[in-house]
Amino acid sequence: MAEHIHKCLSCNIYTMKKACPSCNGNTIIPRPPKFSLDDKYAGLRRKVKVEELQQKGLY
Ligand SMILES: [Zn+2]
Numbered sequence: 001m002a003e004h005i006h007k008c009l010s011c012n013i014y015t016m017k018k019a020c021p022s023c024n025g026n027t028i029i030p031r032p033p034k035f036s037l038d039d040k041y042a043g044l045r046r047k048v049k050v051e052e053l054q055q056k057g058l059y
Contacts, residue, residue: 003016004016004029005029005030006018006027007029008020008022009027010025011025014030
C-alpha cells in the first residue's frame, strides 16, 4: 500500500508523515479515498428503496 500524502493545516505544508516536520502537530489526509463505503452503502439503500416502491406499484 502506497503511503498517503498528509497535510499540516497549521503550516499549510505537505508531508509523508503523520506528524508535521515543522510543528510536530497532527497532519490530515487532504483527499479522501475515491471510493468510500458510505457512498457505496448509500447507493445500495437507494436501490433497495426503489425496488420496494416498485413492488408496491408506487414508483
Ligand atoms: Zn505543521
